[in-house]
Amino acid sequence: MAEKKPLKITETILRDAHQSLIATRMTTEQMLPIIDKMDQVGYHAVECWGGATFDASLRFLKEDPWERLRKLRAGFKNTKLQMLFRGQNILGYNHYADDVVEYFVQKSIANGIDIIRIFDCLNDLRNLKTAVNAANKENGHAQVALSYTLGDAYTLDYWKEMAKQIEDMGAKSLCIKDMAGLLVPAKATELVQALKESVEIPIDLHTHYTSGVASMTYMKAVEAGCDIIDTAISPFSMGTSQPATEVMVEAFKGTEYDTGLDQNKLAEIADYFRPMREEALASGLMNTKVLGVNIQTLRYQVPGGMLSNLVSQLKEMGQEDKYEQVLEEVPRVRKDFGEPPLVTPSSQIVGTQAVLNVVSGERYKMVTKESKKLLSGEFGQTVKPFDKEVQKKCLGDDVEVITCRPADLIKPQLAEIEKEMAQYKQQDEDVLSYALFPQVATEFFKYREAQQNKVDAAAADTENKAYPV
Ligand code: CO
DSSP states (O other), X not given: OOOOOOOEEEEOIXXXXXXXXXXXXXXXXXXXXHXXXXXXXXXXXXXXXXXXXXXXXXXIIOOOHHHHHHHHHHHOSSSOEEEEEOGGGTTSSSOOOHHHHHHHHHHHHHTTOOEEEEOOTTOOGGGTHHHHHHHHHTTOEEEEEEEOOOSTTOOHHHHHHHHHHXXXXXXXXXXXXXXXXXXXXXXHHHHHHHHHHHOOSOEEEEEOSTTSOHHHHHHHHHHTTOOEEEEBOGGGOSTTSOOBHHHHXXXXXXXXXXXXXXXXXXXXHHHHXXXXXXXXXXXXXXXXXXXXXXXXXXXXXXXHHHHHHHHHHHHHTTOGGGHHHHHHHHHHHHHHTTOOOOOTTHHHHHHHHHHHHHHTSSTTSSOOXXXXXXXXXXXXXXXXXXXXXXXXXXXXXXXOOOOSOGGGGSOOOHHHHHHHHGGGOSSTHHHHHHXXXXXXXXXXXXXXXXXXXXXXXXXXXXXXXXXXX
């Protein structure tokens, strides 16, 4: 047998898998009973924080995301914890000042994160620099992710050049982030080979099963030298999530890439999550639509999550019959907007604009605030120039377009934010929750206070009963 090159596995069940399949609704209580078992598996890392989990914890689950992270850290004694971080957007949808980005990275690492996967929706590397530097300063592992997409501009030379710059920037590893499942097996071979020629740092491939090719893509990528793959334990795998962990472990068993992971332990973990899947299917939280193969994603290069967003936007407007038209409009808007990858937040911006272009009956008759921002350069630089006519129609004649790194124009924000929310602050991290989601965080802080008062009242009540006066 050839020289051993054990493949590393990053488990996504606690972040991407439930974000992709059950709208990020898994609670900390649902996670905790199994993490001791997960900690014994020998995963390269467990992705468990960031992405949409932060917003969803505060907004829907009424949980403090920082408290979740501390509990996970306490349970995972041997396993690296990974989070997903949207560059200068952090975990929100706008650009923040450097001081907020730096403080967020510092607190994420202080509370237990080992690996920070950092990406930008336009692949504008200037938007990643502050976060990468901050992670390195805190002795964290900065992994930079390239948002994978298709289009004339996205040649192998483009990806190689980007990878080189990422390595030079100080990233400890590189991720190919294929959020829509667009990377087909033969292209994975080419891409991984090209990147391996370009950089020394380990390469991680992250894909989704949306278009049905993901496990074949992993096979080819690993054979081409990919070091790490992202998988989800079987009850929360496939569909818009990742390939199943057990399947990939089995597929490479006995080969030079043997992961060495124990199927018995994985089976116990799967047994734990299976009832949660059944429950989610019964309640409708997990929709069978996200579980099948969606070939539209290859036709229109639209990520799975974006497809379901488009359906619900059209439903709200009572215009569901326009679905096909909107799907055809998405690639056109994407071209007008400089052909960006479609990933949060560019996917929402392009998707919403495509809906407006179709339902209003005239392209760019109605233009969202976010579309204007994008066309003004406020999210950074796209790989291709914007369509001049479209830009003019959306912005008018006398709008100034930014060409510098957008955050260079944002003054420090922390001190002001801290002042604004001082009355709610119970821990330093609350400042960051508020910085990203002021309204949602305020509601959460009020809820938290009300709960604490309830507990205090109950405690006082018990005391009164125990020691009648
Ligand atoms: Co993903």
